[in-house]
Amino acid sequence: xxxxxxxxxxxxISVSFLFGFASTENKKTDKNPKVDQCYACHKEIENLPxxxxxxxxxxxxxxxxxxxHGGDPNSSDQEIAMSPSKGFIGVPKRKDIPKFCGKCxxxxxxxxxxxxRIATDQVSQYYTSVHGKKLLTGDENVAECSSxxxxxxxxxxxxxxxxxxxxxxxxxxxxxxxNSTLMKKYNIPVNQFEEYSKSVHGIALLKNxxxxxxxxxxxxxxxxxxxxxxxxxxHVCGTCHISNMEYFNATRMSKAFEEQDFHGCEQxxxxxxxxxxxxxxxxxxxxxKCIDCHTNGxxxxxxxxxxxxxxxxxxxxxxxxxxxxxxxxxxxxxxxEIGFQLQDAKQALIQSRTLIHTFDxxxxxxxxxxxxxxxxxxxxxxxxxIDEYYTRRNGFxxxxxxxxxxxxxxxxxxxxxxKKVS
Amino acid sequence: xxxxxxxxxxxLLGLGGIGGILSVFYPIFSFLIPPKTTEPKVNSVKxxxxxxxxxxSSKIIKFGRTPVILIKTEDNQYKALSASCTHLxxxxxxxxxxxxxxxxxxxxxxxxxxxxxxxxxxxxxxxxDVKVIKDEIVITKVG
Amino acid sequence: MKNxxxxxxxxxxxxxxxxPIRNLLDHKKVPSHRHSVWYYMGGVTLFLFxxxxxxxILLLLYYRPGEDSAYESVRFIVTEVKFGWLIRxxxxxxxNLLVFFAFVHMFSVFFSKAxxxxxxxxxxxxxxxxxxxxxxxxxxxxxPWNELAFFATKxxxxxxxxxPIIGGPLKIFLRGGEDVTGATLSRFFGIHVAILPxxxxxxxxxxxxxxxxxxxxxxxxxxxxxxxxKKYISFFPDFALKDLLLWVVxxxxxxxxxxxxxxxxxxxxQAFASAPEGIRPEWYFMFMFQTLxxxxxxxxFLEGELLGVLFFGVAGFVWMLVPYIKxxxxxxxxxxPLTLAGILIVLFIVIMTIVGYLx
Numbered sequence: 001x002x003x004x005x006x007x008x009x010x011x012x013i014s015v016s017f018l019f020g021f022a023s024t025e026n027k028k029t030d031k032n033p034k035v036d037q038c039y040a041c042h043k044e045i046e047n048l049p050x051x052x053x054x055x056x057x058x059x060x061x062x063x064x065x066x067x068x069h070g071g072d073p074n075s076s077d078q079e080i081a082m083s084p085s086k087g088f089i090g091v092p093k094r095k096d097i098p099k100f101c102g103k104c105x106x107x108x109x110x111x112x113x114x115x116x117r118i119a120t121d122q123v124s125q126y127y128t129s130v131h132g133k134k135l136l137t138g139d140e141n142v143a144e145c146s147s148x149x150x151x152x153x154x155x156x157x158x159x160x161x162x163x164x165x166x167x168x169x170x171x172x173x174x175x176x177x178x179n180s181t182l183m184k185k186y187n188i189p190v191n192q193f194e195e196y197s198k199s200v201h202g203i204a205l206l207k208n209x210x211x212x213x214x215x216x217x218x219x220x221x222x223x224x225x226x227x228x229x230x231x232x233x234x235h236v237c238g239t240c241h242i243s244n245m246e247y248f249n250a251t252r253m254s255k256a257f258e259e260q261d262f263h264g265c266e267q268x269x270x271x272x273x274x275x276x277x278x279x280x281x282x283x284x285x286x287x288x289k290c291i292d293c294h295t296n297g298x299x300x301x302x303x304x305x306x307x308x309x310x311x312x313x314x315x316x317x318x319x320x321x322x323x324x325x326x327x328x329x330x331x332x333x334x335x336x337e338i339g340f341q342l343q344d345a346k347q348a349l350i351q352s353r354t355l356i357h358t359f360d361x362x363x364x365x366x367x368x369x370x371x372x373x374x375x376x377x378x379x380x381x382x383x384x385x386i387d388e389y390y391t392r393r394n395g396f397x398x399x400x401x402x403x404x405x406x407x408x409x410x411x412x413x414x415x416x417x418x419k420k421v422s
Numbered sequence: 423x424x425x426x427x428x429x430x431x432x433x434l435l436g437l438g439g440i441g442g443i444l445s446v447f448y449p450i451f452s453f454l455i456p457p458k459t460t461e462p463k464v465n466s467v468k469x470x471x472x473x474x475x476x477x478x479s480s481k482i483i484k485f486g487r488t489p490v491i492l493i494k495t496e497d498n499q500y501k502a503l504s505a506s507c508t509h510l511x512x513x514x515x516x517x518x519x520x521x522x523x524x525x526x527x528x529x530x531x532x533x534x535x536x537x538x539x540x541x542x543x544x545x546x547x548x549x550x551d552v553k554v555i556k557d558e559i560v561i562t563k564v565g
Numbered sequence: 566m567k568n569x570x571x572x573x574x575x576x577x578x579x580x581x582x583x584x585p586i587r588n589l590l591d592h593k594k595v596p597s598h599r600h601s602v603w604y605y606m607g608g609v610t611l612f613l614f615x616x617x618x619x620x621x622i623l624l625l626l627y628y629r630p631g632e633d634s635a636y637e638s639v640r641f642i643v644t645e646v647k648f649g650w651l652i653r654x655x656x657x658x659x660x661n662l663l664v665f666f667a668f669v670h671m672f673s674v675f676f677s678k679a680x681x682x683x684x685x686x687x688x689x690x691x692x693x694x695x696x697x698x699x700x701x702x703x704x705x706x707x708x709p710w711n712e713l714a715f716f717a718t719k720x721x722x723x724x725x726x727x728x729p730i731i732g733g734p735l736k737i738f739l740r741g742g743e744d745v746t747g748a749t750l751s752r753f754f755g756i757h758v759a760i761l762p763x764x765x766x767x768x769x770x771x772x773x774x775x776x777x778x779x780x781x782x783x784x785x786x787x788x789x790x791x792x793x794x795k796k797y798i799s800f801f802p803d804f805a806l807k808d809l810l811l812w813v814v815x816x817x818x819x820x821x822x823x824x825x826x827x828x829x830x831x832x833x834x835q836a837f838a839s840a841p842e843g844i845r846p847e848w849y850f851m852f853m854f855q856t857l858x859x860x861x862x863x864x865x866f867l868e869g870e871l872l873g874v875l876f877f878g879v880a881g882f883v884w885m886l887v888p889y890i891k892x893x894x895x896x897x898x899x900x901x902p903l904t905l906a907g908i909l910i911v912l913f914i915v916i917m918t919i920v921g922y923l924x
Contacts, residue, residue, distance in 0.1 A: 212509055212528060212542020240542070242529040332827055334644040340484050347513050350527070392650075396824050402441025403817045409434035410810050416431070417803055442813065449648035453623055457645045 037076045038065035053153035055161075061114055068100070095135055097144040098123045125224035141182060148172050167205060169215035170196060192216075195273035214240070233264035241265075247357035279315060282356055283308025306361035310368040311352055317375035318345050324382035333385040338378050345374035466562040469502075472554045480516035483561060489513055490550055490561060491523065493534065502550035502561045503536045509543040523547070593780070593800035598787045603673035604804075605811050607776075610670050612812045613663040614769075616819070617701075620656040621758070628708070630754040632747030635710035636833040643830060654823035660702055662819065664849045667695050668914075675887070675907050679782035685888035687779070690772040692885040697765045699849065704757040706847060710750060711831030716844045718753075719745045724857065727870050728878070845921065852917035853877055855924075 042048050042065075053059075058067070066073040070087035072080055082088045092100040102123035104110050111118050122145075126132040131142045148164055155162035163172045174193035176182055183190050196202040196216075204213035219228060219236045228236045234254070238245025244265070248254050257264060263271075268281065268289040280287040284296075284305050294300035325342055328335045348371030355364045469483045469492055480493040482505055491505040493516050503523065505513050512527035522539075523532040530541035537546045551562040577583060595604060627646055629638040642649035671691065674680060680688035707718045722745065726736035741748030787795065798804055846854050853873075860869035867875075883890075892903045900908070 210509075210542070211544065212530075240528045243526050332829075336487060336644075339487065340489070343489065343513070350512065354526070392824060396820060399442070399445035399820065400817055402438055402445055403813055404438070405434055406438025406442050407810055407813055409431050409438055410806060410813075412431050413435060414803065414806050414810065416428075417806075418798075449651055450623065452647035453649060453652055454626070455647065457647060459641075459645055 036064045036066075036073050037081060038069075038071065038073050041076060041078070041081075049152045051150050051153045053155075055155065056152055057154050057156055068103075094140045094144060095138065097146060098126055098132070098135070101145045122223045125222070129221070129223065129225045131225060141185070143176060147176070166211050166215050167209060169217055170202070170206065173216045192272045199270075199273045200276045201274060212240075233266050237265040237269075243354050244357045247355065251357070251359050253359050277353070279308070279311050279353075282311065300359075303359060303361050307356060307359075307364045310361065310365045311356075314345075314349055314352060314368040314371045314375070317372050317379070318342075318349055321345060321375040321378040321382065324379050324386065328382045328385045331386065331389045333389055335382075335385070338381045338385070341374050341378035341381065345371050345378060347371075348374060466560050469552075469559040469561050472557045472559055475559065478518045478521075480518075482513065485550070485561060485563070491516060492552065492559070492561065493523075495521070495534065500552035500554070500559065501534050502552045503532070504548040504550070506547075507543055508538065508545040508547065509541075514547070589777070590801040593777075594797040595781050595800055595804045596783050596787055597796040597798050598784065600677060600784060603670075603677065604781060605808060606666060606670035606673055608808045609811060609815055610663060610666045611773075612815065613659050613666060613819075614698075616659045616816070617656065617663060618762075620652050620659065623652050624656060625758060630708070630750055632710065632750060635708060635750060636830075639709045640830055650827065651820070651823055654827045655819055657828040658819055658822045658826075660705060661848070662815070664698060664702060667698050668849075671695060672907065672911060674782075676904065677782065677784050679784075680888040682888070683779060684775070684782060687772060687775040688888050689885055690768050690775070692881075693768050694765065694772060696881075697761055697768065701757065701761055701765070702847060702849065704753040704761065707750060707753045708757065709831070710834050712834050712838075712841060713831050713844075715745060715834035716840045717846050718749065719840070720844060720854075721846060721850070722749075724870065724874060727868070727874050729871065729875075848918060848922075851921035852914045855917045855921035858921075 039048075064073050065071070066087075068089075070089045071082050072086040072088075075081040080086065082090070089100075106120050106123045108120045111120055126145075127136065131144070134142045135144055150163055153163075155165075157164045157166075159165060160167070162168065170193055177188065178190050178193050180190045197206055201213045204210040205215055217225070218239075220226065234245050234248055238249075248264070254264070257267065269277065278287075281289050282304055284291055284301060285308075288304065288308075290300060290304040294304065321338075321342055325335060325338050328338060348367055352364050352367045352371060355367055358364070467483060467485050467490075469481075475481075475494050477494050477498055478496045480491055483490045483492050483502075489505040490502055491514060493501045493503075495501065507514050507525040507527065507530055509525065509528060509530050512525050514523050514525045514530075514532065516522075517524045521534065523534065523536075524530070525532075525541070525543065528542050530543040531539050532543065532547055533539050535546075536549050538544065549564060551564050553560050553562070574583075595601070624642065627638060627642045627649065629635060639653070643653055644650075646652075674688065674691070703718075703721060707714045722736050722739050725739060726732045728735065737743065739749070739752065740746075741752045845851065856877075857870055857873040860873050862869050864872050887903075890903070892901070895902060898905075
């Protein structure tokens with residue numbers, strides 16, 4: 001009896017050890033089941049969400065369906081797996097989506113595990129935006145997180161395949177903002193994308209793939225998207241066009257603009273459809289922006305006229321110099337030094353045009369004069385090269401004449417000698 | 423006035439001959455005289471005297487076809503970088519307050535090693551080598 | 566003036582035997598007939614070579630061989646040095662005209678059968694000079710160190726590498742290494758300005774000596790004329806003056822080409838860069854290059870390129886030995902077989918050159 005009991009005890013202890021191991025295994029699988037049953041089943045019945053991508057960033061981080069949707073990922077039994085008692089939420093209601101994403105994304109303790117420096121203010125920012133405010137009132141037609149980021153094919157903004165990658169942002173916003181039926185309710189026009197794609201920024205971003213160019217979110221903000229207020233416009237443009245902003249903000253004009261409730265840069269340059277400015281926007285001609293407010297006789301009118309004439313003088317001198325430079329190039333003469341002078345002239349031209357925003361004709365005039373000097377130098381050097389080109393040809397003509405005279409005389413000499421012999 | 427044919431031809435021959443010889447020897451002679459810039463600008467360019475270059479300042483030098491910005495830092499180190507912004511080719515400048523290189527066109531910034539650190543520029547500026555030989559600053563292309 | 570000249574001549578006479586020169590000036594005669602014009606071709610070729618020598622020496626005063634300086638020094642010559650553009654362009658054009666006239670001279674000699682005994686060695690040395698001229702052209706072409714030159718050299722030396730057994734080592738010897746680099750430039754410079762001129766001069770001197778010794782060849786229809794009907798003109802001064810006239814005209818054309826059709830600087834070569842589209846050799850290599858391109862990749866067990874190289878090697882060798890080839894005269898043939906072969910060869914070269922540029 002003792003022996004049998006001893007063997008039984010041994011057996012029980014071993015079995016319980018085994019069970020112990022097994023249960024610790026289970027504990028691990030509780031957090032990370034070797035097979036995500038939600039995914040496995042939905043894949044088998046071919047019922048994965050329409051926008052499901054294997055490369056989705058959450059999936060990539062080893063999160064499972066249940067991480068967002070709740071439920072029991074270990075069970076292959078639908079009733080258990082998708083049971084509310086197991087925390088199953090299912091498809092969240094539209095107005096709950098920000099909270100749904102915010103469960104993790106507003107929690108820095110959780111997010112820092114994946115990205116120590118990631119921002120966690122997206123949801124709070126979102127609720128300051130037009131989209132967020134409207135969503136709270138129950139409007140189901142505005143954008144929430146998945147409208148821009150998608151639900152199951154989310155990729156980091158730096159990934160070129162992402163719907164929120166810089167090059168893709170205009171198209172993502174345009175999905176709703178280009179839909180006239182949708183926008184009619186809010187009285188918002190639907191031509192922004194079209195205007196933008198014809199603008200200098202749009203062409204830079206969409207055609208030339210210049211990531212330095214602004215997309216919608218650079219001016220309107222990401223999650224706190226709001227059209228920039230009057231006070232912000234010059235700051236918004238000024239993040240890149242810093243000199244223009246600093247010059248403008250130091251002028252009396254900027255104060256006058258504020259008083260009149262003008263929209264800063266937008267007043268003269270437009271917003272979505274902003275084009276490369278041309279010199280006719282200043283001055284007192286038909287296309288001038290200045291005469292929108294200023295009239296003949298007032299100070300602004302005079303200043304505008306002066307600025308315009310400085311610029312046009314420089315532009316003309318530059319064009320002349322450039323034409324000569326091209327002629328030198330085409331004639332195959334030495335164009336290196338001319339190119340440098342021209343580069344300096346061009347720099348001065350760009351700077352003069354930027355200085356317009358000081359609305360100070362002296363400042364513009366001084367810089368323009370620098371440019372004129374460079375252009376003149378370039379023209380001078382170019383002319384020397386062109387003159388040398390013709391001098392060479394003339395010299396050749398003279399030499400040929402000498403040779404011709406020699407050859408003709410020699411020919412007759414030879415003929416004479418021949419006659420003498422015979 | 424009797425024009426002796428022989429004399430006439432001989433004169434022509436002489437004139438033509440001398441003209442021809444001059445047309446050949448004048449260019450050769452001019453060729454042999456060394457031009458003012460006595461050497462081709464090879465891979466290096468002289469950029470002035472070290473003593474005349476104040477610290478924490480910069481200047482733009484021409485290097486072949488490219489503009490180069492030469493900077494002397496506060497602790498008398500020299501840096502030479504391509505002055506053509508890698509975004510849209512504007513000429514960059516040295517800001518002696520932030521000690522960074524800045525492009526006025528779209529607010530791009532580079533550090534003193536040419537690395538693009540903010541704004542639109544997509545690539546760093548090319549680095550040039552600077553040596554001071556007998557107080558003369560000499561910039562050389564690297565590699 | 567004449568007196569002064571005479572004084573100098575008698576001074577030399579008292580010390581050195583001037584009779585060979587006197588002999589030449591007084592007695593050398595040149596046959597005058599329908600085809601005499603071809604007699605000038607050799608002289609023009611010689612003149613162009615002298616132009617090359619002189620302009621080459623002038624360029625040497627400013628050119629700097631080396632990866633870091635060659636291109637820049639050529640640009641310096643063409644932009645900064647007074648008349649540097651002229652010297653450089655004359656040198657480039659004269660090179661091309663030299664090759665052209667060398668071929669014209671060679672084929673005129675071939676078709677007038679001037680290579681026959683006793684002038685076999687004149688032909689052989691002449692052919693060797695032609696090969697050296699092509700070598701001059703090939704080596705000189707690299708010296709400006711631009712993209713075109715770089716890749717032309719790469720392709721050319723690649724083809725050399727195809728020759729069996731010696732090809733590989735020869736290619737490395739020419740390139741100064743596995744690839745075309747600054748080492749190749751140094752080598753080609755040494756070859757172009759020192760080695761080739763030295764050996765070339767030896768063969769040229771022999772070539773000219775043979776001609777002086779043996780006089781001008783008389784074509785059969787001239788030789789068979791009765792003595793009184795044979796027209797000769799004295800070499801000095803008559804033929805020499807005509808030579809001079811032609812040389813001045815050629816010279817004038819040369820500087821016309823240099824001014825109105827200047828050679829470009831091109832882009833500086835980057836070693837290890839990839840070849841741009843449409844790389845071609847200079848026109849005088851085009852016919853061979855085009856032939857190689859048209860050959861199929863494999864013919865029997867031989868690679869097409871190898872076959873092409875061997876073909877031209879053998880053809881060149883046979884051509885050099887043309888004076889020793891005996892072909893039976895065929896009385897009922899309008900054009901004799903050897904002449905016919907020559908015509909076909911000229912046509913082949915011309916057509917292949919044109920095709921090379923059209924395609």
